[in-house]
Amino acid sequence: MRPILARRLYYYLVFIALCLGSSVLLRRIELLLLPLPCLGAILLGLWLYSPSRYTLESSFFPQEVQEGDEVEVHITITAHTPLPLLALTTRLSPSVTVQAGNPCQVLSLQAGEREVITYRLCCQRRGRLLLGPLAGQASHFPGLFWQEQVHALPHPLLIYPRLSFLRRGLLPSHTQVYAGNYVSQSHGEGLEYSNxxxxxxxxxxxxxxxxxxxxxxHIYVNEYARERNADVIIMIDSLLQVGDQRFNTLDLSVRGAASLAHYYLQRKDRVGLLDYGGMLRWVKPAMGAQQFYRIMDRLLDSQVTFSYVSKDITLVPKRILPPRALVIVFSPLLDQRIFHALADLAARRFDVNLIIPSPALVLNQVFPDTPTNRLASRLWRLRWKQRIAQLYRLGIGSVEWDGITPLETVLLALEGVRRQKRRLG
Known part of the structure; x- marks a missing residue:
């Protein structure tokens, strides 16, 4: 532990120096008697001073939560030497709020005594939360010397995006060779009667x-349609975002991507993730519970990274974008580079579907209703309608999402746009 001189000790030393100086200048020896109590307190503090030793252990339950969930934190302090005064201060992230208890405590412990501090936090935003640093300051009588130690709590708390449990999603246009829940056009082993x-x-x-x-x-036999799975690629646009830390377009995209990944993985589909931003990151398609946590871990780190470099979607390995895959894109359509990526996917005959976390609706919920903000929303909507028409001519269906409407309702509207596109196409 690092010893620190208390402010009181500086006051004592200044007072002693003033008394000595005044005694010399005024030639009054009785002034030397005034600082004797302060000098005695300093000598007593030096005589009683001994290094303080204690250990800290932290734990929280549960270790994996979603946005909006609460987590209970336990910090155990074990004193190896007497601790007349121990002040513990925990620096918390702005993404959490204290619901119960107090993370800052002042304790007095005897040697061998153990104390447990418990408080409850509400997790507001996704991320890897490190509880701390936890600063401990120990002091002995008469409080002239402090010993400070900063404890780094090793295990982060994983705050995953909030999931919306879906009962229906987008139906893929093509199926693959593995067993799943979609009725394919080929005949074989299955439960659905075909012919x-x-x-x-x-x-x-x-x-x-x-x-x-x-x-x-004459002898006739029944034919059944095979039940197959599909390849689903979920793509989020992290080039730009609109909103604040509490409500923004990128967090809406991340929550929607996590909900869709959970839905399709439960249906035995192969799901992959493509994070299209300043850095092009991806998770190759796979099935199972491990794939779900791979996608969630990637979504935890998704953020806007500034870059002038234009990301070419053709540089993505072919195993990340399998042929005849269903591609679902979350994008606020704020950057021109995302249009080139969507046009390239449509030209490569992918079934591209676009969900737009609306910047105008997000701004209306985050910022006050002023004439300037209303004008900005109208301008964005005019530009948005023009871009939507361009994407529709490329065969890309799209719907707008305000973040309040349930995602399942948005998917039903998008499925209606797909059916209309097939009838006209």
């Missing part, structure tokens, strides 16, 4: 349709 045809040598006898066979005096 009835004449019997061919080698067909399973359990598939014989006895009613049809008796009616037409």
């Amino acid at each position: 009835t045809r004449s019997y061919i040598a080698g067909d399973n006898f359990r598939r014989i349709n006895w009613r049809v066979s008796q009616r037409w005096s």
